[in-house]
Amino acid sequence: MPVSLVTGGAGFLGSHICERLLREGHSVICLDNFVTGNIKNIDHLFENDRFALVEHDISTPFHNDWTIDNILHFASPASPIDYLELPIQTLKVGSLGTHNTLGLARAHGSRYLLASTSEVYGDPLIHPQPESYWGNVNPVGPRGVYDEAKRFAEAMVMAYHRVHGLETRIIRIFNTYGPRMRPRDGRVVPNFIRQALKGEPLTVYGDGEQTRSFCYVDDLVEGIWRLLNSDNPGPVNIGNPTEMTILQFAEEIIQLTGSGSTIDFRDLPVDDPKTRQPDIRLAREVLGWEPRIALTEGLGRTIEYFRSLESA
Ligand code: UDP
Numbered sequence: 001m002p003v004s005l006v007t008g009g010a011g012f013l014g015s016h017i018c019e020r021l022l023r024e025g026h027s028v029i030c031l032d033n034f035v036t037g038n039i040k041n042i043d044h045l046f047e048n049d050r051f052a053l054v055e056h057d058i059s060t061p062f063h064n065d066w067t068i069d070n071i072l073h074f075a076s077p078a079s080p081i082d083y084l085e086l087p088i089q090t091l092k093v094g095s096l097g098t099h100n101t102l103g104l105a106r107a108h109g110s111r112y113l114l115a116s117t118s119e120v121y122g123d124p125l126i127h128p129q130p131e132s133y134w135g136n137v138n139p140v141g142p143r144g145v146y147d148e149a150k151r152f153a154e155a156m157v158m159a160y161h162r163v164h165g166l167e168t169r170i171i172r173i174f175n176t177y178g179p180r181m182r183p184r185d186g187r188v189v190p191n192f193i194r195q196a197l198k199g200e201p202l203t204v205y206g207d208g209e210q211t212r213s214f215c216y217v218d219d220l221v222e223g224i225w226r227l228l229n230s231d232n233p234g235p236v237n238i239g240n241p242t243e244m245t246i247l248q249f250a251e252e253i254i255q256l257t258g259s260g261s262t263i264d265f266r267d268l269p270v271d272d273p274k275t276r277q278p279d280i281r282l283a284r285e286v287l288g289w290e291p292r293i294a295l296t297e298g299l300g301r302t303i304e305y306f307r308s309l310e311s312a
Helices: 012-023 079-084 087-108 144-164 188-198 219-228 246-257 281-287 293-309
Strands: 002-007 028-032 051-055 070-072 110-115 168-173 202-205 212-213 235-238 243-244 262-264
Touching: 002 012, 002 087, 012 028, 012 202, 012 219, 070 087, 070 219, 070 246, 079 087, 079 144, 079 168, 079 202, 110 144, 110 293, 144 168, 144 202, 168 219, 188 293, 202 246, 212 246, 219 235, 219 281, 243 246, 246 293
Parallel strands: 002 028, 002 070, 028 051, 070 110, 110 168, 168 235, 202 262
Antiparallel strands: 212 243
């Protein structure tokens, strides 16, 4: 029975990954320091005796004597608001946290999967973005702490692969949404749904003409599972190529919630990327993966989740 360690396992993505790995028969060690993670995301997993929680900040060294077959490094603040509030923790978990988990993987002979991001492409000058694109990142802007930490993390993973022969995987995650997103994490999906459910104006930043491509969490987790079990060491984009403007997205949320909310235009945050769409040809080719869940269906499930929080 494989043993998998998931850093950031109590976060939005991490908790869904823990759940999937348990379902696949793995024993799962969830490691989290609860800076942005939430115990409620994993409460239901404790009834499984193959699940264990370790409260630890992975930016500091972590040692143990267990056998660990897989390490999935997902710990990091992940919303622009979070990394504005936690810039140093964001840099540390992407750099020191990656180094610590790679060291652990080397000591245990584990397979290693890094959660990277479409943010490595910055404000992209190529559209859609293939893995071969090197990106357009401002290292000293407010988003630089996340973008550069993840770029460093990718470089570190490749170095461990090349120097130590570690079995590595890198996933570049594009905007993902679903149940267990924090209602106040500041990202567009929770913001718009929360605002729509309360009948408050939806806060569209800039003119709303910037684009994003949203992937439902179950599709992402399927991609992670396939990547983990593949033999592809380099980065693979996982995301849903269906692209829309933020204004169109706001209108979609208003319609799906049946809300009477209006739109309130606000200032565009510094370095907000103008476009973002994954080129998923590589994922199709090497993983046979593509997204299956349509936006209306995924948003429907997510809106239900946010409703259940409000009535709780
Ligand atoms: N955004 C918005 N209103 C909000 C939150 C975000 O218009 O209340 C915009 C933001 O400016 C960006 C897009 O939605 O263009 C996605 O933002 P998010 O923070 O979700 O993630 P990003 O893709 O920027 O990392």
